[in-house]
Amino acid sequence: MLDAIDKQLLKAVADLEQIPQGAYNIRKNGQLESRKVTANINIVANARKSGIDITVAPGTVNESIHIPVILNKANLLDIVENRFFIGENSDVTIVAGCGIHCGSDKPEGHAGIHEFYLEKGSRIRYVEKHYAAGPGSGKRTLNPVTKVYLAENAHVEMDLVQIGGVDKAERKNEAELGPGSSMLITEKVMTDGKQRAVSNNKIILRGKGSRAELISRSVIKGSSKQDFFGSIDAYAQSYGHLECDAIIMDKGTNETVPALRSFHPDAELTHEAAIGKIANAQLMKLMSLGLEYDEAVSRIIQGFLQ
Amino acid sequence: MLTIKDLVYSVSELKDDGTEKRKEIIRGVDFTFVQGKFYAVTGPNGSGKTTLSKLIMGIYKPDSGRIVFDGQELTGLSISERARLGIAFSFQHPARFKGMSFRSLLGIAAGTDDEKVLHRILLRVGLCSFDFLDKEVGSKLSGGEIKKVELATTIARNPRLAIFDEPDTGIDLWTIGPMVELLQKEQHENGTTTIVISHNEKFLRAADEVILLKNGKVAHVGSFDNTLPMLKDIDLCSWGEHCLEETDARCYR
Ligand SMILES: Nc1ncnc2c1ncn2[C@@H]1O[C@H](COP(=O)(O)OP(=O)(O)O)[C@@H](O)[C@H]1O
Ligand SMILES: [Mg+2]
Numbered sequence: 001m002l003d004a005i006d007k008q009l010l011k012a013v014a015d016l017e018q019i020p021q022g023a024y025n026i027r028k029n030g031q032l033e034s035r036k037v038t039a040n041i042n043i044v045a046n047a048r049k050s051g052i053d054i055t056v057a058p059g060t061v062n063e064s065i066h067i068p069v070i071l072n073k074a075n076l077l078d079i080v081e082n083r084f085f086i087g088e089n090s091d092v093t094i095v096a097g098c099g100i101h102c103g104s105d106k107p108e109g110h111a112g113i114h115e116f117y118l119e120k121g122s123r124i125r126y127v128e129k130h131y132a133a134g135p136g137s138g139k140r141t142l143n144p145v146t147k148v149y150l151a152e153n154a155h156v157e158m159d160l161v162q163i164g165g166v167d168k169a170e171r172k173n174e175a176e177l178g179p180g181s182s183m184l185i186t187e188k189v190m191t192d193g194k195q196r197a198v199s200n201n202k203i204i205l206r207g208k209g210s211r212a213e214l215i216s217r218s219v220i221k222g223s224s225k226q227d228f229f230g231s232i233d234a235y236a237q238s239y240g241h242l243e244c245d246a247i248i249m250d251k252g253t254n255e256t257v258p259a260l261r262s263f264h265p266d267a268e269l270t271h272e273a274a275i276g277k278i279a280n281a282q283l284m285k286l287m288s289l290g291l292e293y294d295e296a297v298s299r300i301i302q303g304f305l306q
Numbered sequence: 307m308l309t310i311k312d313l314v315y316s317v318s319e320l321k322d323d324g325t326e327k328r329k330e331i332i333r334g335v336d337f338t339f340v341q342g343k344f345y346a347v348t349g350p351n352g353s354g355k356t357t358l359s360k361l362i363m364g365i366y367k368p369d370s371g372r373i374v375f376d377g378q379e380l381t382g383l384s385i386s387e388r389a390r391l392g393i394a395f396s397f398q399h400p401a402r403f404k405g406m407s408f409r410s411l412l413g414i415a416a417g418t419d420d421e422k423v424l425h426r427i428l429l430r431v432g433l434c435s436f437d438f439l440d441k442e443v444g445s446k447l448s449g450g451e452i453k454k455v456e457l458a459t460t461i462a463r464n465p466r467l468a469i470f471d472e473p474d475t476g477i478d479l480w481t482i483g484p485m486v487e488l489l490q491k492e493q494h495e496n497g498t499t500t501i502v503i504s505h506n507e508k509f510l511r512a513a514d515e516v517i518l519l520k521n522g523k524v525a526h527v528g529s530f531d532n533t534l535p536m537l538k539d540i541d542l543c544s545w546g547e548h549c550l551e552e553t554d555a556r557c558y559r
Contacts, residue, residue, distance in 0.1 A: 281401035287385040303406030
């Protein structure tokens with residue numbers, strides 16, 4: 001059964017107020033809580049570390065899959081390896097996410113390892129939110145991994161969000177793009193206090209005409225630290241762009257290391273990176289529209305992470 | 307409605323020998339703006355036009371002098387407080403906001419998210435495409451677009467005093483006429499005291515009074531016609547210092 005805290009976590013990570021439409025798999029404290037499959041989307045347990053295999057039939061469109069994970073048990077470090085097989089020409093939305101509620105001084109954590117195999121012409125939108133809360137002082141850790149393999153003309157859009165409360169996060173994103181395929185990754189992370197977040201990204205443009213864009217936005221409050229490492233390697237006529245922006249507040253620190261490598265003369269790779277405080281001109285503008293200083297700061301951050 | 311008295315503003319400047327000295331940018335400005343009138347402020351680059359308007363908005367603090375708005379002394383009031391009294395300012399170089407939509411920015415300016423109200427503001431400022439609301443006020447907007455966004459947020463405040471710092475730069479030549487008409491309409495319908503900083507003849511002609519600022523001081527006040535001869539004399543080139551000192555100077559304009 002899901003209690004009030006579980007429901008609150010589900011709301012935060014998956015925008016779920018009720019049992020979702022379409023296929024779902026809800027995991028609580030390392031166990032299956034509930035699952036539903038549809039005519040086109042199958043979910044079965046796999047042999048790898050109690051994960052699941054999700055298979056989307058070719059041509060499936062306008063369907064969604066929710067796979068939230070919630071944790072509220074001390075000393076539990078839950079690891080799952082999930083695989084997604086997305087059939088040709090299908091178009092689905094996948095909502096993942098992990099919510100931790102920590103009530104004690106014992107650590108809790110989750111590592112979701114997600115592999116995506118996109119067949120020709122398939123499209124997915126993948127939304128992953130991470131959130132931790134609760135009165136306990138136990139360390140909350142989230143170490144997500146995504147590995148994406150795109151066949152010809154496949155397309156993936158990934159929205160990766162860490163909302164708050166996570167003490168330590170180490171993310172790894174890897175992608176390999178086939179001919180004509182494309183991906184857009186948007187990562188937004190806010191840290192505070194003594195939190196630490198690292199994001200490692202490796203994108204390989206393998207196929208002709210492939211395109212990848214990775215946008216990272218960080219807000220670093222308190223004395224927290226966020227680091228971003230991103231690389232795009234091009235082996236074909238292709239396009240890649242990295243954009244990393246970090247707003248430092250208080251005493252936060254940041255390392256941003258973008259890397260571009262071209263192994264093909266027709267590859268076009270670009271990056272933009274900026275680290276800094278909120279621009280004074282932005283604050284002045286919002287204050288001249290009647291906002292107080294603090295309101296102006298919060299509206300700027302809200303827009304930046306929108 | 308707005309009285310400026312003996313206003314002085316200086317910044318510290320580093321000299322070649324490493325010592326600091328004060329440089330006066332506004333050097334004793336006195337002027338009274340009358341409720342509901344349309345003013346144009348012009349003058350060479352670097353004469354202090356932007357600095358003067360930022361002093362009125364509270365973005366800079368004067369060394370000495372007073373600014374009185376509707377009988378209230380502004381010294382000591384923050385930017386936000388001045389905004390809430392009804393002063394609005396369109397920046398010459400508007401800020402861009404990564405991730406923020408025009409809808410959000412306009413909503414902050416208008417104090418509401420109500421779609422109908424925002425649409426009415428767009429129509430009022432001649433932005434006929436409502437899709438524009440969903441654009442990011444980021445680096446992708448053109449110079450002309452960001453100036454229109456800036457103008458819209460100023461008008462959305464329904465200000466008692468509106469200051470526009472070079473609203474026409476980056477705007478297509480043929481949309482300057484409509485922009486002048488728009489600001490005049492706001493002035494007439496809402497009694498907005500309007501100050502436009504510009505070099506453009508269209509704005510200068512539209513003004514009840516033209517104020518010529520030179521070297522941080524008001525050099526002349528008058529109608530367009532009686533200011534025109536003075537304007538022909540002034541050098542709108544900011545490289546003047548460089549040219550005048552060199553005997554064999556090229557013109558950098
Ligand atoms: N913060 C500052 N520090 C030093 N000099 C400044 C500063 N702001 C403005 N100035 C100088 O003050 C003068 C007036 O600038 P400004 O008000 O921007 O002129 P205008 O808007 O008339 O072109 C210029 O010479 C400019 O270089
Ligand atoms: Mg100026």
